[in-house]
Amino acid sequence: MTSALxxxxxxxxxxxxxxxxHPKQHRITLVQMKSIAQGLDxxxxxxxxxxxxxxxxxxxxxxxFPAHSDEAYLGAVVPLMKRAKISALLLPGIGTxxxxxxAHELGVHTIRVAxxxxxxxxxxxxxxxxxxxxxxxxxxxxxxxxxxxEGLVKQAKLMEGYGANGIYVTDxxxxxxxxxxxxxxxAVREAxxxxxxxxxxxxxxxxxxxxxxxxxxxxxxxxxxxxxxGLGAGAGNTPMEVLVAxxxxxxxxxxxxxxxxxxxxxxxxxPIMDFPIRIDRDALTLGYAGVYGSFLLFxxxxxxxxxxPAREILVEMGRRGCVGGQEDMIEDTAxxxxxxxxxx
Amino acid sequence: MSKKVxxxxxxxxxxxxxxxxxxxxxxxLDPVWMVGVDPMSDGLKRARELGIKTTDQGVDGxxxxxxxxxxxxxxxxxxxxxxxENSRKVIEQGAMMIDLTPAAIGPYCVPPVNLKEHVGKREMxxxxxxxxxxxxxxxxxxxxxxxxxxxxxxxxxxxxxxxxPGTRKNIDEFTRTTAGAIERVGGAKQGxxxxxxxxxxxxxxxxDTVHCLTETEPDAVAITQSIQRMIAEVQQYVxxxxxxxxxxxxxxxxxxxxxxxxxxDYLPKYSGNLDIMTAAAARTAExxxxxxxxxxxxxxxxxx
Numbered sequence: 277m278t279s280a281l282x283x284x285x286x287x288x289x290x291x292x293x294x295x296x297x298h299p300k301q302h303r304i305t306l307v308q309m310k311s312i313a314q315g316l317d318x319x320x321x322x323x324x325x326x327x328x329x330x331x332x333x334x335x336x337x338x339x340x341f342p343a344h345s346d347e348a349y350l351g352a353v354v355p356l357m358k359r360a361k362i363s364a365l366l367l368p369g370i371g372t373x374x375x376x377x378x379a380h381e382l383g384v385h386t387i388r389v390a391x392x393x394x395x396x397x398x399x400x401x402x403x404x405x406x407x408x409x410x411x412x413x414x415x416x417x418x419x420x421x422x423x424x425x426e427g428l429v430k431q432a433k434l435m436e437g438y439g440a441n442g443i444y445v446t447d448x449x450x451x452x453x454x455x456x457x458x459x460x461x462x463a464v465r466e467a468x469x470x471x472x473x474x475x476x477x478x479x480x481x482x483x484x485x486x487x488x489x490x491x492x493x494x495x496x497x498x499x500x501x502x503x504x505x506g507l508g509a510g511a512g513n514t515p516m517e518v519l520v521a522x523x524x525x526x527x528x529x530x531x532x533x534x535x536x537x538x539x540x541x542x543x544x545x546x547p548i549m550d551f552p553i554r555i556d557r558d559a560l561t562l563g564y565a566g567v568y569g570s571f572l573l574f575x576x577x578x579x580x581x582x583x584x585p586a587r588e589i590l591v592e593m594g595r596r597g598c599v600g601g602q603e604d605m606i607e608d609t610a611x612x613x614x615x616x617x618x619x620x
Numbered sequence: 621m622s623k624k625v626x627x628x629x630x631x632x633x634x635x636x637x638x639x640x641x642x643x644x645x646x647x648x649l650d651p652v653w654m655v656g657v658d659p660m661s662d663g664l665k666r667a668r669e670l671g672i673k674t675t676d677q678g679v680d681g682x683x684x685x686x687x688x689x690x691x692x693x694x695x696x697x698x699x700x701x702x703x704x705e706n707s708r709k710v711i712e713q714g715a716m717m718i719d720l721t722p723a724a725i726g727p728y729c730v731p732p733v734n735l736k737e738h739v740g741k742r743e744m745x746x747x748x749x750x751x752x753x754x755x756x757x758x759x760x761x762x763x764x765x766x767x768x769x770x771x772x773x774x775x776x777x778x779x780x781x782x783x784x785p786g787t788r789k790n791i792d793e794f795t796r797t798t799a800g801a802i803e804r805v806g807g808a809k810q811g812x813x814x815x816x817x818x819x820x821x822x823x824x825x826x827x828d829t830v831h832c833l834t835e836t837e838p839d840a841v842a843i844t845q846s847i848q849r850m851i852a853e854v855q856q857y858v859x860x861x862x863x864x865x866x867x868x869x870x871x872x873x874x875x876x877x878x879x880x881x882x883x884x885d886y887l888p889k890y891s892g893n894l895d896i897m898t899a900a901a902a903r904t905a906e907x908x909x910x911x912x913x914x915x916x917x918x919x920x921x922x923x924x
Contacts, residue, residue, distance in 0.1 A: 398788045602818070604831075
């Protein structure tokens, strides 16, 4: 069988140590972080993201206090890398240019500036500065299912105009089907300068992570996010070891070793999981209702405390049009739902 | 008719126009000048139609009239970039400045928390912090006046339509300024601020969440009473300031979930974030005006 993608080169970007911070409640230890990063590096992973799950400066009551600071994690991992480069995530409104400068000084190669898919203009000061400092600078459009292909094009072009050399269409809710990916990636690829890279970030809530990533590559994406053993928010990200195997079968060049990356997942990542990363009814609800992936554990905790099913909370969050970062509204929604049940 | 203190507004945009409506209702303030830079601006046109004097020559168009027209309080609703210059020129003429930009040359002012202190000190320039700061710092102060707060964090969620280009271009200024004021005015040892812009349609009403971590076990009864008293004080100038949920007590965490609906003067009701800024600025001016009218406060021109 020959694939239409044979010979294509794709840069894989590992999310285990950033998106994977969500199911670990941001408590990955320095020892775990270093060993997983070294395993990924040895397997040929070109780019590895290391940050609080909600990006630089995410340490908070709202998102969770991490076991260590971003400085400590980055300072521990960056010097150990033989080939891999390290990236960091930054959400304007949470992190600031001060965090960006700190990451740059610690040797972070790639910065990804993330905004909701309709609010790209809040990224100007961060993207501009990152480019001025010579960083690989990526604009990251979260919850991309909430904007039309034409709308995403406008937002992508804003970020490109600020200086981003790469744009991501990000399926933060794991809600997209292949046809959604095709329409969005196709429109954005068409609109961007040829030298601007295009990326795709999936969540596996509808088990579409691998299929959607392949579709994204077909539509011209050349950077793809995935996480070892899928460790990420919701039902996790695209499982990296599966994606690597599939891309290898299709003749897509990633530079990542098929067996070594399996061993990282099996020997280093699965043993640190607090619970299996799978599509349970709540994670499935995220994908089905189009709700931000990192709300999952917060909703499960609110269920325990207030006796309102997590699924009901998540559906209500979706109905209210909540976007990434509104974790505070989970306890608020649970309290309101619990009260309405008492008075009903 | 009782005597009023004459005011001028610099910046005829959404904020300036909304503020004008509030000043016109005041028993102690009399807005007489609206200052812009664009002769075609809608804001200047609206002000003229209301019988307010206008200039499109910026602060320099106002300065020659400050003393002659007896203007004592000037509001700046322009941008941080031009505020320093505006402030210098206005204070030189003996009027005081209420700063709605993020420039923050003068001390932060959150009316129910520290306005009296500023009036007492005869400050010539006070800064209104940020919308998120006005909405949340009273709650931080309500907790910290009961017992020490080691850390306070606020999450302000505003509708996309109410987040202007200035806020978007320099969103770090919001997080930095608000965090600083949570410490200096709110009384928390450490402050953090987060802002979320939400594009939902119809636009959502401003939401604010305040999390405080107290140093020792929180006194739930005293904190709840203190929060309720503080909410009543804010409601005096922002009637749509409401507790939606909480206070939640969870270990040393105290969380308060608020909603801020605007009055809908010029800005739509959902933009409580903008309304609380103009309402707080008007409230601040009124308190200074009452002192001026009673003769307890006199303003002196800064040395040129």
